[in-house]
Amino acid sequence: MFGAVQLGLLAACIVLFVPMGMAGWHLSRNKVLFFSGALFITLAVGVHLTPYFPSLSSYLSSLPPETFVPDRTSCIPLLHQIEYNASNLGGSWSWDDSGPVSACGFEKLGRTDASDLLNGSWVVVAGDSQARLQVLSLLNLILGPDEMGSVRVDLFKRHSDYQIMVDETGTKLDFVWAPYVTNLTDLVMKFKADKNYPDVLVMGAGLWDMLHITNSSDFGVSLRLLRDSLDSWLPISTEFGTDGPVTGSVSIRSPHLFWLGMPMLINTMLNTEEKREKMSDDLRSDYDKELYRSRLLRQSGGPLLLLDIESLSRKCGAGCTMDGMHYEAAVYETSVHIMLNALLIESHQKL
Incomplete structure (x- = not known):
């Protein structure tokens, strides 16, 4: 048989x-x-x-599990899987050590690796005080301690722009004070008029709008106008999927675009009565809904990858803030490393 x-x-x-x-x-x-x-x-x-x-x-x-390397683009949604050390809030953080996250091989970049990654690049960060803290964290990574003393003084001049050229690597970094979405739209249109585009553009707004305008519908209209202005100058197809340009789009030059989200607001800790009254949890929720409806973020079919400060600040907790709005350096340090790892993935580079 x-x-x-x-x-x-x-x-x-x-x-x-x-x-x-x-x-x-x-x-x-x-x-x-x-x-x-x-x-x-x-x-x-x-x-x-x-x-x-x-x-x-x-x-x-x-065969060992690490033999099967995940598609690197599938790692993008896992970048925010962060853990903060509860015994050292504000100072120690790491990526989740679960299987999928671990397999992506995210790394905290040192000064040399970060400088190499941004070598010769033009980086623009535009927004309010949250964007300023993002710039501070990035410069703290790529500059030496002796240089940071003067940088901190110049960078934090109230409501002003800041520019620096890192001669060692040829990296140019601009901070543009742009607290409202309309300011961001004006900046984008200036890039178009000058026909000169940054390699990395990080934008974010909302806190000033919540405090001084307090109208989520108007905020949504402004976001959609920003999306339209990006469509008009992006040197790539304007059709985006959830992970970037759809198949068939032709790339001439693809700038890396990020949206710096608003932090978790702890209403009872806000330092003025006006802020506590206007910047409520309900209003914050309405502003978040308008952001996703605008189709500005990649998660909703737009061009910008979210740097989710709200998620990071929530994980870090109330012990990481003194005023319920601005957080300890670790939150922005985490955001910078998420951005740099996203750049590594999207530019198909490895350390």
Whole structure:
């Protein structure tokens, strides 16, 4: 009597090779179709026969998990899987050590690696005080401690722009004071008029709008106008999927675009009565809804990858803020490393 292996082989030959022969008969006039059909059926044969060769099955199952490297673009949604050390709030953080996150190989970049990544780049960060803190954290990473003393003084001049050129790497960094979305739109249109675009653009607004305008609908209109202005100058197709430009879009030059989200607001800790009255949790929720409805973020089909300060500040907790709005350096340091790892992935680079 035939054993299991012999029966399996016979069944595979009947089921797979007979159709292959028939396909060859009908497709022989078209070599491309015949090759494609033959390749597909050969692969199918391999899949069906693998279980009958225990040594091969054992070898494949014995390969270590790290042999199977995930698609790097699928790691983008995992970048915010951050943990803060509860015993050292505001100072210690790391990526979640679960399987999928660990397999992505995210890294805290040192000064040399960060400088190499941004070598020769023009980086623009535009927004309010949250954007200023993002710039401070980035400069703290790529500059030496001696240089940071003067940088801190100049960077924090009230409601002013700031510019620095890192001669060692040729990296140019601009901070643009732009507390309202309309300011961001004006900046984008200036890039278009000058026909000069940054390599990395980080934008964010909302806190000033909540305090001084307090109208989520108007905020949503402004966000959609910003999206339209980006569509008009982006040197890439304006059609985006959830992970970037859709298949078929032609890239001339692709700037890396980020949206710096608003932090978690702790109403009872806000330092003025006006802020506590106007910057409520309900209003904050309405502003978040308008952000997603605007289709500005990549998650909703737009061009900007969210640097989710709200998520990071919430994980860090109330112990990481003195005024319920501005957080300890670790939150912005985390955001910078998320941005740099996203740049590594999107530019197909490895450390």
